[in-house]
Amino acid sequence: DGASGTTNTQLNCKSSEGFGANHVWQVQVVTQTNGPGIEGDATSDASQTTSYSVPVITNIAVDTTVTPSPAFDKEHLPTKGEHYLVLTGTNMGPKNTVLQGYYGTSSDSVYTAKNCIVTVQNTEVKCYTIEGIGFSHTWKLGRKNHEWNGKMSASDVITSYDSPTLTSVAVGSANGGKVMSTWGRENIVIVGENFGPAFDRSSTTTPSNPGNLTLEWNNNDAITCTGNQHCYGYAQPLSCTVSIAHEQLTCVSLPGVGMSHRFTVTVAGQSSNQSPANDRLRYHVPVISGIK
Numbered sequence: 001d002g003a004s005g006t007t008n009t010q011l012n013c014k015s016s017e018g019f020g021a022n023h024v025w026q027v028q029v030v031t032q033t034n035g036p037g038i039e040g041d042a043t044s045d046a047s048q049t050t051s052y053s054v055p056v057i058t059n060i061a062v063d064t065t066v067t068p069s070p071a072f073d074k075e076h077l078p079t080k081g082e083h084y085l086v087l088t089g090t091n092m093g094p095k096n097t098v099l100q101g102y103y104g105t106s107s108d109s110v111y112t113a114k115n116c117i118v119t120v121q122n123t124e125v126k127c128y129t130i131e132g133i134g135f136s137h138t139w140k141l142g143r144k145n146h147e148w149n150g151k152m153s154a155s156d157v158i159t160s161y162d163s164p165t166l167t168s169v170a171v172g173s174a175n176g177g178k179v180m181s182t183w184g185r186e187n188i189v190i191v192g193e194n195f196g197p198a199f200d201r202s203s204t205t206t207p208s209n210p211g212n213l214t215l216e217w218n219n220n221d222a223i224t225c226t227g228n229q230h231c232y233g234y235a236q237p238l239s240c241t242v243s244i245a246h247e248q249l250t251c252v253s254l255p256g257v258g259m260s261h262r263f264t265v266t267v268a269g270q271s272s273n274q275s276p277a278n279d280r281l282r283y284h285v286p287v288i289s290g291i292k
Contacts (some may be wrong), residue, residue, distance in 0.1 A: 017121070021051035022106035053091040054242055055099070055125075055141040055150035058236065061086050063126060071190070075160040079194045081131035081244050085113075085159065088124050091150075095115035095120065100144055101127040103137040103159060105206060112205040116141065133196035134211055134268040135160035164272040166192040168279055169263045174248065182283050184255035188215065190240070190265055192272065195249050198242040211268025213240040215251040217261045217281070232258035239264070257283050 011027065026043045063084040074279060077087050079082050093099065101113035113127040125141055126239075136158050142149040168191045170176035199210050218233030225231040240251035249265060259282035263275040 015050075017094050019052050019097055019143060019148055021054075021148045022046075022049045022131055023051065024049055031199065052093075052148070054148060055089060055092045057087050057089040057139050057150070057153040057157055059088045060139060060153070061088075072162065075135070075158070076162040077129060078160045079131055079133055079196045081129045083126055083129045085129060086119075087127065087141065088123060091125065091238050092125050092141065093118050093143075094122075097143075099125060101125070101139060101141050103129075103139040105134060105137060107284040109134065109207040109211070111158055111207065113135070113139075129159070130205060131197040132206065132210065133194075133270075134163050135270055160269075161196070161270075162194045163270040164192060164194045164265050164267045166190060166263065166265055166272040166275050167189045168192075169254075170279055171281065177280050179278075180253050180256070180261075180281055180283050182255060182257055184253045186253045188251045188253050188263075188281075189243070190215070190263065191247065191250065192249075192265070193247060195242055195246055195265070195267055197245045212266070213242070213249060213251075213256060213268075214238075214266045215240055215249075215263060216266070217263040219258050219260045219262070219280075221260075221262070230255045230258065232256060232261075234261075259283070 016017050024043055024046065024231050025048070060074050062072070062074055063086045064070065065083045072078060074085065097118040099116045099118065101116040103113060104110035111130055111132050114130055115129040116125055118124070119126050137160060138153045138155065138158055140150045140152045168174070170178065170189050171180055171186055173191065174189050174191050176189060195213065196210070199206055201208065210248055214236060216233070216235045219225055220231050220233055234254045234256050236251060238252055238253055240249040242248070243250040260280045261282060262277070267273040
């Protein structure tokens with residue numbers, strides 16, 4: 001638009017609003033000598049391209065127009081996802097441009113946000129989160145099929161899923177017993193919130209390595225533990241499985257002893273509260289079947 005320049009050797013043009021990278025240019029010569037028409041055209045080669053500056057995210061917030069009084073903020077997002085976020089910054093492209101949004105902590109722990117659209121020309125994008133786990137996720141925006149990849153947000157411009165909350169523990173099922181075998185290898189069922197989804201390892205929108213879900217338990221409190229007597233603690237290194245998305249985990253017990261054990265779950269580095277004081281588990285007491 002508005003081309004000018006030097007005879008035969010140079011054109012000066014004003015760019016249009018846009019996005020993307022590695023754009024080649026086409027020039028057409030139009031004359032009126034023999035009636036309106038194109039007398040010639042030329043296209044720049046691959047070494048002569050232009051690109052728009054990439055998106056830079058400077059702030060992230062929960063969209064309060066959709067959720068006027070949210071019970072969470074950007075660093076305590078429920079793991080079920082579907083939360084509308086506002087990303088502000090620069091170089092985000094024309095209004096209504098559809099972008100891809102990515103967030104995570106490393107190259108093998110990246111989520112793809114949903115429905116990212118420029119809502120204010122060049123300065124604001126809104127996206128929906130998807131279900132997930134983890135914390136301190138940085139973000140970037142781009143348009144993959146245009147080779148336009150934005151910069152990852154700064155380490156203080158982040159979102160996090162909320163920490164897990166544990167409400168009950170039982171052996172075998174959610175309504176199971178409260179006594180564990182000293183041999184271990186029993187299913188321990190944990191009920192609560194924010195345990196995350198049952199990840200599909202073949203998904204292209206969730207991480208290949210979202211993080212471990214592990215279980216610890218002990219009776220190291222003033223009620224059952226006096227000094228160094230009767231104090232026991234266990235940490236299961238094997239990852240638990242999500243048996244009901246976001247609400248229930250199934251873990252495997254370890255051989256052990258003791259009574260009044262309380263449990264803690266760690267999901268992708270975020271630890272839960274300790275299980276309720278009135279919902280303790282114990283190992284079977286010894287049974288003497290004979291004396292020789």
